[in-house]
Amino acid sequence: MPSMAQNGRVTTDFKQSNQAHNSNAFARREEIRQQRESLPIASVKERLIEEVKKHDVLIIVGETGSGKTTQIPQFLFSAGFCREGKSVGITQPRRVAAVTVAKRVAEECGVELGQKVGYSIRFDDRTSGVTRIKYMTDGLLLREALLDPYLSRYSVVIVDEAHERTVHTDVLLGLLKNVQKKFPPLKLIIMSASLDARVFSEYFGGARAVHIQGRQHPVDILYTLYPEKDYVDAALVTIFQIHLEERHGDILVFLTGQEEIEAVERLVQERLRQLPESNRKLVTVPIFSSLPSEQQMRVFMPAPDGHRKVVLATNIAETSVTIPGIKFVIDPGFVKARSYDPAKGMESLIIIPTSKAQALQRSGRAGREGPGKCFRLYPESEFEKLEDSTKPEIKRCNLANVILQLKALGVDDIFGFDFIEKPSRAAIVKSLEHLFLLGALTDDCKLSDPVGHQMARLPLDPIYSKALILASQFNCLEEMLITVAMLSVDSVFYAPREKLDESRTAAKCFASPDGDHITLINVYRAAEDLLEKRKWVPHTERNEKIFKAKSEKIFKRWCKENFINGRSVRHARDIHSQIRGHVEQMGLRITSCGDDMLQFRRCLAASFFINAALKQPEGNYRAFGTGQVVQIHPSSVLFQSKVECVVFNEMVQTTNKYIRNVTRIEYMWLTELAPHYYTMQS
Numbered sequence: 001m002p003s004m005a006q007n008g009r010v011t012t013d014f015k016q017s018n019q020a021h022n023s024n025a026f027a028r029r030e031e032i033r034q035q036r037e038s039l040p041i042a043s044v045k046e047r048l049i050e051e052v053k054k055h056d057v058l059i060i061v062g063e064t065g066s067g068k069t070t071q072i073p074q075f076l077f078s079a080g081f082c083r084e085g086k087s088v089g090i091t092q093p094r095r096v097a098a099v100t101v102a103k104r105v106a107e108e109c110g111v112e113l114g115q116k117v118g119y120s121i122r123f124d125d126r127t128s129g130v131t132r133i134k135y136m137t138d139g140l141l142l143r144e145a146l147l148d149p150y151l152s153r154y155s156v157v158i159v160d161e162a163h164e165r166t167v168h169t170d171v172l173l174g175l176l177k178n179v180q181k182k183f184p185p186l187k188l189i190i191m192s193a194s195l196d197a198r199v200f201s202e203y204f205g206g207a208r209a210v211h212i213q214g215r216q217h218p219v220d221i222l223y224t225l226y227p228e229k230d231y232v233d234a235a236l237v238t239i240f241q242i243h244l245e246e247r248h249g250d251i252l253v254f255l256t257g258q259e260e261i262e263a264v265e266r267l268v269q270e271r272l273r274q275l276p277e278s279n280r281k282l283v284t285v286p287i288f289s290s291l292p293s294e295q296q297m298r299v300f301m302p303a304p305d306g307h308r309k310v311v312l313a314t315n316i317a318e319t320s321v322t323i324p325g326i327k328f329v330i331d332p333g334f335v336k337a338r339s340y341d342p343a344k345g346m347e348s349l350i351i352i353p354t355s356k357a358q359a360l361q362r363s364g365r366a367g368r369e370g371p372g373k374c375f376r377l378y379p380e381s382e383f384e385k386l387e388d389s390t391k392p393e394i395k396r397c398n399l400a401n402v403i404l405q406l407k408a409l410g411v412d413d414i415f416g417f418d419f420i421e422k423p424s425r426a427a428i429v430k431s432l433e434h435l436f437l438l439g440a441l442t443d444d445c446k447l448s449d450p451v452g453h454q455m456a457r458l459p460l461d462p463i464y465s466k467a468l469i470l471a472s473q474f475n476c477l478e479e480m481l482i483t484v485a486m487l488s489v490d491s492v493f494y495a496p497r498e499k500l501d502e503s504r505t506a507a508k509c510f511a512s513p514d515g516d517h518i519t520l521i522n523v524y525r526a527a528e529d530l531l532e533k534r535k536w537v538p539h540t541e542r543n544e545k546i547f548k549a550k551s552e553k554i555f556k557r558w559c560k561e562n563f564i565n566g567r568s569v570r571h572a573r574d575i576h577s578q579i580r581g582h583v584e585q586m587g588l589r590i591t592s593c594g595d596d597m598l599q600f601r602r603c604l605a606a607s608f609f610i611n612a613a614l615k616q617p618e619g620n621y622r623a624f625g626t627g628q629v630v631q632i633h634p635s636s637v638l639f640q641s642k643v644e645c646v647v648f649n650e651m652v653q654t655t656n657k658y659i660r661n662v663t664r665i666e667y668m669w670l671t672e673l674a675p676h677y678y679t680m681q682s
């Protein structure tokens with residue numbers, strides 16, 4: 001598959017290219033200036049500024065592509081809302097939107113990213129002391145509220161894509177409503193293209209709502225006559241129908257997950273080989289949340305000359321992002337959503353129809369730079385039956401992390417918290433119980449000291465935060481830091497279908513007979529040996545560059561030979577260094593258990609005791625906490641093993657209920673190390 005074009009140029013005459021460079025830059029700035037002025041929102045700039053000045057809470061609903069996300073923060077900056085060092089904060093539900101929109105707005109402002117315009121997401125902060133327009137995830141702003149409940153650095157907070165109703169957005173709105181009462185100057189703007197403004201207006205006591213009419217470019221919506229039995233096949237047919245019948249324009253296809261995306265990539269390659277050479281100029285580019293961010297950025301790069309780009313995306317690309325070149329959207333109408341069963345304490349991912357709001361957002365990706373088309377692979381009658389909006393995430397996810405943060409913010413009465421829509425009482429009770437079992441809450445449901453406060457400070461799932469705290473007591477914090485970092489990225493093992501046997505053989509080199517967690521440590525340490533441990537110390541800067549280039553080349557070759565996803569390992573190393581900084585600030589002792597991996601496994605048992613399972617006579621396992629009958633996932637080194645008792649970090653439901661990231665423990669460790677739980681359970 002041709003690699004993406006690099007916009008590199010070979011400069012022959014430095015003076016000549018410098019002039020050419022300046023004129024190119026000027027032309028680019030002029031092009032962007034004209035684009036901005038042509039946006040529907042440009043014509044209501046002054047009115048919007050007046051509305052923000054008059055109202056502490058303002059709801060803005062506008063067509064997709066009208067300019068809300070990129071223009072309103074700049075309007076507010078130019079209207080003086082960033083005086084005295086204040087900033088405008090804009091939240092996005094997804095990291096890729098925060099990053100790409102910040103890059104776009106920095107370009108529109110003609111500044112370097114990280115100066116006046118920046119972004120901040122978990123483990124990646126591109127802001128500075130002069131940043132005045134800051135894009136970030138809603139989860140990141142929620143963490144900032146932990147340290148500064150009044151969010152005093154901001155003059156305006158914009159909650160974008162509020163229709164998504166992520167759990168972080170819902171909690172943020174509750175906190176901001178509270179802050180509003182106590183601290184009037186903080187302005188709050190709630191924004192979306194497909195928002196039921198009434199819900200938000202009522203929640204904020206009849207807040208003002210304005211609608212921005214018009215969109216920049218029309219998008220033709222086409223439906224199929226009949227429902228599609230196999231929407232993946234229908235998407236494939238539509239890709240080639242567009243490719244062979246439409247003259248130019250890239251394609252964005254919405255699928256539900258990595259598996260579907262990789263399947264469609266393979267099918268497209270197979271189909272291309274059956275076409276005449278002249279029709280093969282088509283390149284597929286995947287984007288999904290577990291793809292390392294550098295690879296996610298490839299969708300924003302132009303396709304090689306003459307090729308048509310086909311972006312295969314999950315709903316990560318559904319809102320806010322503008323992928324240059326996209327003229328056609330294929331929307332099969334499905335999305336993978338989190339579903340949480342508080343009774344079983346199990347969170348699973350299920351494929352459900354999109355809501356109307358999501359369908360609108362998806363079609364909006366087509367008309368960003370010119371007229372576009374959206375192919376909905378279902379009849380219009382089916383569209384009318386869709387839910388208006390997606391069921392709020394807070395009603396279908398594990399609330400432990402959110403409740404921990406609320407407790408850290410001093411919100412003791414979770415049931416009485418002013419959620420825009422309350423989660424079920426059962427879900428709140430289950431999450432409080434989970435936090436109590438982890439030692440984060442006292443008997444009277446207050447944040448425990450120091451464990452609860454320490455856990456709330458770590459940007460991790462509570463169970464991982466507790467594992468790090470325990471590991472310092474088990475003298476294996478070095479190993480647990482690596483484990484948590486590696487569990488925070490997607491699988492570091494890369495198993496292409498066409499090389500499954502080779503990849504499995506390579507993975508065995510790192511495999512520990514005790515399980516996946518130690519296997520992950522082996523991979524991480526092997527990569528460290530290549531990237532950090534110097535075989536020799538370069539004596540000159542030139543040698544340093546040569547050494548680094550050599551290390552980079554050696555690392556890439558090592559990853560390829562061992563079927564390791566190098567970008568995931570690098571991402572894990574970034575996370576490792578950030579978490580290490582947190583635990584050092586907390587004063588935890590970072591020691592290693594050396595070769596005593598039994599001690600490390602005991603620490604895993606003490607940390608993940610809630611997720612333990614016992615082998616059943618039939619060969620499967622029964623999870624203690626939920627009673628669920630599960631199987632060890634085929635990707636685990638313990639797959640088809642005979643181990644009696646295990647702890648695990650993930651339970652996924654696909655064709656079966658599988659447990660992943662599994663390690664062997666002794667059953668007696670559970671009653672010894674978690675007597676408060678196993679005495680009660682037994």
Ligand SMILES: Nc1ncnc2c1ncn2[C@@H]1O[C@H](COP(=O)(O)OP(=O)(O)OP(=O)(O)O)[C@@H](O)[C@H]1O
Pocket residue numbers: 035039062063064065066067068069070071100104192193216319320321322323324364367368369
């Ligand atoms: N990264 C980009 N590259 C090229 N053009 C862009 C980019 N980002 C935005 N634009 C242009 O600016 C327009 C407005 O984008 P913006 O995201 O501000 O609109 P919006 O109203 O927030 O849309 P949505 O509701 O879909 O988020 C786009 O339609 C597109 O023409």
